[in-house]
Amino acid sequence: MSERSRWQDGRAAVVAAVVTLAAATGCVGSAEGETAAEAPSAPASSAVASTTSAGDPRAATPGSPVGPTVVGPAVPAVGPVITTVAHAWDTMSWTLYNHHPRVDAAAGRYQFDCVGMTNYFLSVAAPTANDDLRATEGIPEHYVPRPDKVLDFIRGLPAAGTTTWRPVLALSDIQAGDLLAFGSRGKDVGHAAIAAGPSVALADGSFALLIYDSTGLVHGPLDTRNWDKRAQPGRSHPHTGLGRGTLRLTGTDPQDWSMYWTTTSTRPYGDGVAVARPLT
Numbered sequence: 139m140s141e142r143s144r145w146q147d148g149r150a151a152v153v154a155a156v157v158t159l160a161a162a163t164g165c166v167g168s169a170e171g172e173t174a175a176e177a178p179s180a181p182a183s184s185a186v187a188s189t190t191s192a193g194d195p196r197a198a199t200p201g202s203p204v205g206p207t208v209v210g211p212a213v214p215a216v217g218p219v220i221t222t223v224a225h226a227w228d229t230m231s232w233t234l235y236n237h238h239p240r241v242d243a244a245a246g247r248y249q250f251d252c253v254g255m256t257n258y259f260l261s262v263a264a265p266t267a268n269d270d271l272r273a274t275e276g277i278p279e280h281y282v283p284r285p286d287k288v289l290d291f292i293r294g295l296p297a298a299g300t301t302t303w304r305p306v307l308a309l310s311d312i313q314a315g316d317l318l319a320f321g322s323r324g325k326d327v328g329h330a331a332i333a334a335g336p337s338v339a340l341a342d343g344s345f346a347l348l349i350y351d352s353t354g355l356v357h358g359p360l361d362t363r364n365w366d367k368r369a370q371p372g373r374s375h376p377h378t379g380l381g382r383g384t385l386r387l388t389g390t391d392p393q394d395w396s397m398y399w400t401t402t403s404t405r406p407y408g409d410g411v412a413v414a415r416p417l418t
Contacts, residue, residue: 215314215335218263219416223315223332223350226259226380227362233379234370235354239282248352248380252330255352255380256317257282259332260416267302267416285328285408288319292412293392299417306413309345309387309395312337313415318349320397321410328408329353329397334382344388346401350380357383358400387411 215224231246239254241247250258260268271277274294275287283291295305306312314335322328331351338346349357354372356363361383363369369377386403389395395411398404 217313217315219259219317219332220315220334222263223259224334227350227382230368230380232368232370233352233381235352235372235378250352250380252352253282253285253288255350256288256330256332260317264302264416264418266418270300270302284322285319285330286321288317288330289321289328289410289412292317292319292414293410295414302416302418304415304417305392306415307392309337309389309413310339312345312347312413316413316415318347319412320408321412323409326408331385333413337387340386340401344386344398346384346386348382348384350382352378352380353383354378355399356381357385358402360384 215221226243226246226248229246230248233248235251236249237251237254239250239258241249241258248255257268257272260271271288271291272283275283275291277283277287292303292305295303297305297307299305306316312318312333314333316333318331318333320329320331329351331349334348334350340346353363354374356375356377361381363375363377363379363381363383366377366381369379369381372378384401386398386401387395388398388406389411392412393410396406397408397411399407
């Protein structure tokens with residue numbers, strides 16, 4: 139099969155998946171990742187519900203493939219975590235990837251790394267769930283958990299869940315607002331993100347997933363940080379901080395899931411993937 143034929147088959151599969159979903163629902167680090175420095179946590183602000191994508195020229199074409207790269211669906215999403223993250227991204231004026239979290243939500247300024255971001259938004263939109271994670275993993279006040287700690291916490295949840303968290307045990311079940319953790323390995327120092335929409339099944343059996351994260355290394359050509367002038371310069375990319383990008387997930391057993399930093403990456407990132415849904 140030619141390269142063009144493979145791309146056309148993949149494109150058809152992605153478009154079909156997006157149509158089905160729409161009908162049903164109406165880190166600067168070594169290589170691909172980032173470190174998670176323990177730093178003072180950002181102050182919380184009130185959650186504001188919003189699912190718009192102001193200023194994103196790609197929002198009108200959810201799942202649009204560009205070559206072999208897809209952006210994922212932009213189907214309606216509800217819930218305190220995703221609406222809080224989406225509102226922050228919609229209304230922010232400035233963002234920077236940095237290991238020392240500093241947030242001024244009223245001014246729209248967001249400075250944090252990946253786990254600084256997830257810790258901040260969970261503290262705002264799902265404080266009981268975040269407190270449970272922090273207490274279980276023994277995270278001191280004014281510190282944020284490293285990605286491996288988040289991974290361990292999610293993997294330690296009972297299959298039936300708890301009053302504050304529900305583990306996601308199938309890649310096809312990921313929903314907007316779910317917390318994702320990616321373990322470290324070698325130069326890959328781990329990562330964390332929040333799902334921006336449901337996963338999209340690809341022709342090869344893997345899944346594309348649109349996420350919100352704070353990073354210094356973009357997730358391919360459709361990552362919003364490629365064009366978002368609100369995102370400030372970092373060491374590895376001219377635009378860093380809070381943004382949206384698409385990664386790829388593979389595997390059937392949760393213990394064997396792998397993450398690829400972009401949909402076209404050939405090397406899996408880190409060691410291990412875990413996903414859970416904050417409830418309160």
